[in-house]
Amino acid sequence: MFNRDDYVKIKSKYEDIRRKAESNSKERIERLCKEIPELKNICDILSDTGPRVYAAALEGKEEFDKKFEDIKRENDALLQRKREILTENGYPADYLEVKYSCPLCRDEGNVNGRMCDCMKKELVIAGYSSAGIAGLCGRMNFDTFDLSYYEGAERKNMEIVLQKCREYAENFRDTGSGSLLFFGGTGLGKTHLSVAVAKRVIEGGHTCVYTTADDLFSDFRKYRFDNSDDAETDKYSECELLIIDDLGTELNGRDIVPFLYNLLNQRLNAGRSTLISTNLSNNRLLETYDERIVSRLFGEFLTFRFTGKDIRMQKLKKQL
Ligand SMILES: Nc1ncnc2c1ncn2[C@@H]1O[C@H](COP(=O)(O)OP(=O)(O)OP(=O)(O)O)[C@@H](O)[C@H]1O
Ligand SMILES: [Mg+2]
Numbered sequence: 001m002f003n004r005d006d007y008v009k010i011k012s013k014y015e016d017i018r019r020k021a022e023s024n025s026k027e028r029i030e031r032l033c034k035e036i037p038e039l040k041n042i043c044d045i046l047s048d049t050g051p052r053v054y055a056a057a058l059e060g061k062e063e064f065d066k067k068f069e070d071i072k073r074e075n076d077a078l079l080q081r082k083r084e085i086l087t088e089n090g091y092p093a094d095y096l097e098v099k100y101s102c103p104l105c106r107d108e109g110n111v112n113g114r115m116c117d118c119m120k121k122e123l124v125i126a127g128y129s130s131a132g133i134a135g136l137c138g139r140m141n142f143d144t145f146d147l148s149y150y151e152g153a154e155r156k157n158m159e160i161v162l163q164k165c166r167e168y169a170e171n172f173r174d175t176g177s178g179s180l181l182f183f184g185g186t187g188l189g190k191t192h193l194s195v196a197v198a199k200r201v202i203e204g205g206h207t208c209v210y211t212t213a214d215d216l217f218s219d220f221r222k223y224r225f226d227n228s229d230d231a232e233t234d235k236y237s238e239c240e241l242l243i244i245d246d247l248g249t250e251l252n253g254r255d256i257v258p259f260l261y262n263l264l265n266q267r268l269n270a271g272r273s274t275l276i277s278t279n280l281s282n283n284r285l286l287e288t289y290d291e292r293i294v295s296r297l298f299g300e301f302l303t304f305r306f307t308g309k310d311i312r313m314q315k316l317k318k319q320l
Contacts, residue, residue, distance in 0.1 A: 003207045006126035010119065011109060018100070018107035025098040032089075032096065039085050042078050049075060120205075127202035131239075132210045133195050140195035142166055149189075149314055154307035158189070161304045165193050169200035174240050175271035181297055182277035184306025187313060190277035194243050197275060201241050208241040216244055220259045237266055241273050248280035248288055257290045264293065268300055276301065 033040035049071065056067035083093035100106045105116035128134040142162075150158045168177065180197075182190040198208045211219075216236065223232040236242055242263075267274050276297065278285065285294045 002123045002205055003127060003130050006123055006130055010122045010126060013122075014107050014109045014119070021098050021100055021107065025096060029096050032086075032091070036085060036089060039082065042082050042085070046075060046078055046082075123205075124203050127208070128199070131198055131202055131208040133198050133202075133208075136191075136195045136210075137199040140192040141199050142169075142196045145189065145192060145196060149311045150308040154309075157305065157307045161193070161306065164304065165197055166200075169197045169204075172201045172204055172206055172241065172273070174206065175273075177241075177273045179268070179274045179301045180276070181301040181303040182275070182306060183281075183303065184279060185310065186279055187310030188306035188308050189311060190279070190306055191245055194245055194275055194277050198241065198243055206240040207238075208243065209235050209239040210243040210245065211236070212245045213247040213249065217256045217260075220256055236263060237272075239272075241275065242267060243275045243277075245277050247276050247278040248285060254288075257293065261290060261293050261296075264296060268296065274301075 029043060033043055052071055053068065056064045056071070059067070082096075086093050086095050098106075102116060102118040105111045105118060109116055109119040125134075128137055133140075142165075145162060147155060147159060147162065165180075168180065171177070182194065184190060195210065198210050201208050219233055219236075264274060280288065282294070282298065285297070
């Protein structure tokens with residue numbers, strides 16, 4: 001499900017846009033009706049259509065069918081004349097119509113009870129920001145992930161990693177998709193693929209939070225240590241996909257172990273997915289964190305080993 005806060009914000013933005021478009025059209029009508037009496041006359045007759053149809057309906061079916069046809073014919077002629085008057089006076093023929101940003105849903109966000117594509121797009125863009133990947137996902141996505149940076153067996157391995165990550169993101173479900181652990185040396189594409197997964201998962205309408213372990217831990221220290229504001233860290237437990245990047249690069253992570261353990265445990269028990277990337281080996285992870293965390297990571301997460309030669313360096317060399 002899309003982020004609720006984003007949805008509420010966008011829905012209210014749509015209402016504002018719609019109201020503005022309607023009031024702009026009303027202003028144009030009032031102004032031109034003052035300037036052009038014939039136009040005013042036409043607008044008055046047209047705005048009386050509803051009561052005329054209603055009155056005809058009270059006269060029985062046969063009479064109604066006939067009168068309805070008459071009203072329709074008359075209205076068509078008036079609408080045609082209205083367009084002519086506008087063009088004769090140098091305005092576009094549709095000058096008085098409401099100019100919706102999305103003609104399909106008329107800025108309602110829904111068409112026939114289904115969310116309009118325009119609103120889905122807005123939610124996806126807002127989702128990138130809420131997830132914390134807005135500045136990254138233009139560069140780091142599946143389309144920009146280039147396998148030619150890897151060679152031989154390392155490339156074979158990365159082909160599989162890429163394929164599995166694509167499938168994972170494509171088929172992502174609210175719960176039960178499982179969790180992933182990316183590990184391997186620096187510059188091999190862990191962050192790149194994490195962001196690519198996040199982007200696709202958000203496009204599929206799911207909530208996601210991308211954070212570095214550093215930022216996650218400083219949020220825990222800020223909001224959890226003194227129990228001041230749990231709400232600030234709720235997003236980490238509640239989002240459908242949590243991505244913790246660069247686990248192990250933070251300094252003095254041990255004080256955070258109980259919080260990290262609770263978070264991962266809570267998410268695993270709720271069937272929510274977590275993606276962790278690290279360039280620490282199993283042993284180094286054991287030294288840095290509790291065994292309970294490490295055994296959970298390696299036991300319950302599907303692990304992908306990133307192989308190859310530092311792509312950051314490869315790119316730098318190319319530029320020289
Ligand atoms: N397969 C790839 N195709 C294109 N660009 C890539 C690929 N892999 C990585 N890059 C780029 O190389 C740079 C380093 O990659 P990334 O940040 O994903 O590495 P990392 O494995 O997360 O490294 P670290 O462990 O240091 O965090 C980024 O700019 C990324 O976009
Ligand atoms: Mg990284």
